[in-house]
Amino acid sequence: MRRELKHLWASLVGLSPNMRLLLVGAALLGLGNGIVGTFFNVYLKQAGLGEAFLGRLNSLGTIGSLALAIPAGLLVARLGSRMSLVLSCALIGVMSALQAGLPVPALLIVLQIGISASNMLYGATFNPEMMRNTTPQERQTVFSLAFTVSTFAMVVASALGGLLPHAFALLGASPLAGLRLTLLTGSALVLASILAFRKLHDGQPVRAAAETEQPGQDEPPVDPSWKRLALRYALVNVIIGFGAGMSIPYLNLYFTDRFHASTVVVGSLFAMSNVVLSIGALLAPWLVRRIGQMRTIAGTVGASLVFLLVMAFTDSLPVAAVAFWMRAGLMMCSTPITDKFCLELVPPERRSVAHNAFQMAWTGAWAVSTAIGGWLIQTSGFRLPMILTACAYGLYVAVFVASFRSHPAMRRTPAAAPAAIPVQAE
Numbered sequence: 001m002r003r004e005l006k007h008l009w010a011s012l013v014g015l016s017p018n019m020r021l022l023l024v025g026a027a028l029l030g031l032g033n034g035i036v037g038t039f040f041n042v043y044l045k046q047a048g049l050g051e052a053f054l055g056r057l058n059s060l061g062t063i064g065s066l067a068l069a070i071p072a073g074l075l076v077a078r079l080g081s082r083m084s085l086v087l088s089c090a091l092i093g094v095m096s097a098l099q100a101g102l103p104v105p106a107l108l109i110v111l112q113i114g115i116s117a118s119n120m121l122y123g124a125t126f127n128p129e130m131m132r133n134t135t136p137q138e139r140q141t142v143f144s145l146a147f148t149v150s151t152f153a154m155v156v157a158s159a160l161g162g163l164l165p166h167a168f169a170l171l172g173a174s175p176l177a178g179l180r181l182t183l184l185t186g187s188a189l190v191l192a193s194i195l196a197f198r199k200l201h202d203g204q205p206v207r208a209a210a211e212t213e214q215p216g217q218d219e220p221p222v223d224p225s226w227k228r229l230a231l232r233y234a235l236v237n238v239i240i241g242f243g244a245g246m247s248i249p250y251l252n253l254y255f256t257d258r259f260h261a262s263t264v265v266v267g268s269l270f271a272m273s274n275v276v277l278s279i280g281a282l283l284a285p286w287l288v289r290r291i292g293q294m295r296t297i298a299g300t301v302g303a304s305l306v307f308l309l310v311m312a313f314t315d316s317l318p319v320a321a322v323a324f325w326m327r328a329g330l331m332m333c334s335t336p337i338t339d340k341f342c343l344e345l346v347p348p349e350r351r352s353v354a355h356n357a358f359q360m361a362w363t364g365a366w367a368v369s370t371a372i373g374g375w376l377i378q379t380s381g382f383r384l385p386m387i388l389t390a391c392a393y394g395l396y397v398a399v400f401v402a403s404f405r406s407h408p409a410m411r412r413t414p415a416a417a418p419a420a421i422p423v424q425a426e
Contacts, residue, residue: 072121
């Protein structure tokens with residue numbers, strides 16, 4: 001473990017200026033979005049808008065993101081990475097602030113679609129920009145770091161966001177005004193991420209002075225049949241997105257309905273889950289170096305579905321809680337690996353569009369299965385949807401292994417670099 005910590009520290013020290021700016025910006029954006037996400041629905045309920053409207057708002061936001069995903073990916077090529085990140089964060093921050101200040105139903109829907117489209121623009125830029133600013137040898141560690149930074153920012157946002165309404169109440173704000181000020185604080189943090197992203201260098205990435213290896217060197221050649229492979233990856237995204245939507249969005253209800261857990265208990269369970277997510281993401285490079293990328297993905301996702309089945313059949317809250325944490329940590333071990341791998345499948349100039357196309361496949365399947373899962377839970381309880389999710393995860397592993405086990409990127413296992421050499425995003 002000490003060796004792994006030294007390896008991680010060497011990775012942090014050796015990050016390029018661009019990568020440091022990307023991580024700082026991602027952390028600020030995660031803090032802001034975490035605060036807004038925690039209290040937005042509560043604020044709208046307090047403002048007199050019911051659950052039916054909230055459902056329509058979220059649904060239309062998802063539809064908007066699907067419709068604008070490909071245009072957002074194409075826009076990156078015109079604007080460049082720096083301007084795309086600045087513009088997307090500026091739009092998210094401003095529109096989130098407008099939603100907090102003007103809770104008018106029609107305007108909320110328009111702004112939600114705009115926020116979803118801006119998130120698509122951000123997603124189409126951030127991961128490809130990490131690819132551009134890293135070498136193949138350091139890439140896995142950096143993607144894990146980026147995922148961990150975003151997850152940890154959400155943990156901090158949950159804690160900070162919970163304190164802000166009380167702090168504003170002590171200053172004399174009403175409950176509604178306190179929630180509005182909390183959302184505006186989150187929006188301000190999103191806008192603060194612009195300060196980091198605007199300092200990025202477009203074109204040739206700027207590296208640390210001691211580093212000699214440049215990003216982009218020794219890039220593995222893209223398979224000539226990359227379009228067919230990209231379609232296969234879209235298919236596996238449909239499979240895992242459909243499975244996730246069946247039960248994962250309802251895990252908070254699972255604990256409250258089956259075990260009658262209080263909101264405090266549920267909040268603690270999910271906070272601990274985010275900590276486990278961070279640990280799982282940090283373990284990914286270690287596992288990849290020891291057993292390879294394919295075995296890491298197949299092993300962790302396969303093990304996670306076992307714990308999901310435990311959750312489906314147990315009647316013990318402690319057992320369900322441990323299984324919940326283990327499932328989350330194991331699933332997240334594979335996320336930074338697949339985030340990197342899907343962009344290695346396509347040529348560099350197609351990565352922004354490909355990223356959003358893959359996201360569309362996942363989100364579209366998730367949107368369909370969420371409705372099915374909600375109906376199944378209402379009519380038969382949580383067991384059947386969880387079993388169906390586990391089956392979908394098993395199918396995902398089988399199709400993923402069959403499709404990509406021979407791909408050069410999957411056969412390549414990065415070696416741990418010595419500490420003297422800098423090593424490098426449901």
